[in-house]
Amino acid sequence: MYDFAKFREAVLTGDAAAAVSLTRQALDGGVEPVDLISQGISPAMNEVGRLFEEGEYFVPELLISARATKAVFEILRPLLAKKGVQSAGRIVLGTVQGDLHDIGKNLVAAMLEGGGFEVTDLGINVAPERFIAAARDTQAQIIGLSALLTTTMPAMKTAIDAFREAGIRGRVKVMIGGAPITRSYAESIGADGYGENAAVSVDLARQLIGA
Ligand code: B12
Structure with a gap:
């Protein structure tokens, strides 16, 4: 079972380099791209939103988390597209x-x-x-x-x-x-x-x- 906590932490702290390398590791280990989104990016970005609302995060933190997410999506997007061989x-x-x-x-x-x-x-x-x-x-x-x-x-x-x-x-x-x-x-x-x-x-x- 892949430990998503480290990956979520990288997104949460906006560490794009770590998020990218953890993404590659997860994919090499057989983790599905959709699981990285639903169990990694989604809860991490919800937490970013919560921290912002509580005044712990400000706009710069938000934007660097969003940037880390974007870097991960650049890796996941082609893989997601490839999976949908027959359009739903x-x-x-x-x-x-x-x-x-x-x-x-x-x-x-x-x-x-x-x-x-x-x-x-x-x-x-x-x-x-x-x-x-x-x-x-x-x-x-x-x-x-x-x-x-x-x-x-x-x-x-x-x-x-x-x-x-x-x-x-x-x-x-x-x-x-x-x-x-x-x-x-x-x-x-x-x-x-x-x-x-x-x-x-x-x-x-x-x-x-x-x-
Ligand atoms: C990030 C953010 C920003 C960023 C946006 C960056 C970006 N590229 O998106 C920036 C800094 C630019 C921004 C600007 C503003 N923001 Co803002 N922002 C947020 C924040 C902190 C997080 C939003 C977010 O990304 N959440 C994480 C994602 C994953 O969750 P989500 O968006 O809800 O999406 C999920 C679901 O809702 C659903 N979903 C979403 N869309 C769809 C569509 C479909 C079809 C489906 C099925 C599902 C679905 O699935 C998603 C994934 O699970 C929220 C607070 C919060 N906690 O929501 C405030 C918030 C939304 N912002 C707010 C405000 C007031 C503003 C500004 C007016 C601030 C200002 N004074 O300038 C401006 C408005 C700019 C504009 N015209 O839009 C208020 C809104 C208050 C209100 N009642 O309307 C909030 C709630 C903060 C607050 N508590 O005051 N903001």
Whole structure:
């Protein structure tokens, strides 16, 4: 059984070199890339968020942890992509307009890729029209929306309303997530699904397209 504690510590302290070398060791030892995300990066970044909220971490610490995560993803991404030989489905993902948080959304993207989905990640501050254009271009079955601010939660409803007006709502499912989001909020704005964390997002996406 691989000890994820050391790896989490490297992410938590933003030690990118250690995180990268522990990633290589884990992969050499047969650890699955998705397990490094769900048992390593995800809990470590949740802890970073908690430390920030408690005033123990400040923006520089946040950003160096995020940088360590990014370095690990550069190793994991091609491996995750290789696993999805037969596509499980197509998803367009992005952080809604006005919101610049992407750490959680990137974890969701990585887990979905690990689950065999083709993910088109539109990044942060994504306007509804960009989601619509990408969903049309890629023939996506799902659009995933992320929001981390209470002030940008309404942008999720705006996006869903825009999907309806553009005539694509009938053929795309919408799943949403982010720290302030709840299941009841998702229901109240007419989303099809709510994912509490990156680990559950794969099962959620499968359920939504009936896979
Ligand atoms: C990191 C961070 C930042 C970084 C972002 C860097 C980046 N590249 O993302 C920086 C420093 C830039 C930042 C800026 C700001 N931030 Co900020 N930030 C955070 C912090 C500390 C952590 C967020 C995070 O990455 N968490 C870790 C990840 C792994 O968790 P997550 O995002 O929740 O994602 C998981 C789930 O929610 C879910 N999920 C997420 N998206 C999706 C999508 C789908 C489809 C699904 C299924 C699931 C899913 O899966 C993820 C993985 O498990 C939070 C506090 C916190 N603890 O949440 C504040 C926080 C979100 N920020 C906050 C604020 C106020 C701001 C600023 C307004 C600060 C300012 N005054 O300038 C700006 C806003 C900028 C903007 N317009 O967006 C507040 C929001 C308060 C509120 N009620 O709205 C928080 C809660 C801090 C606080 N307590 O005050 N922030």
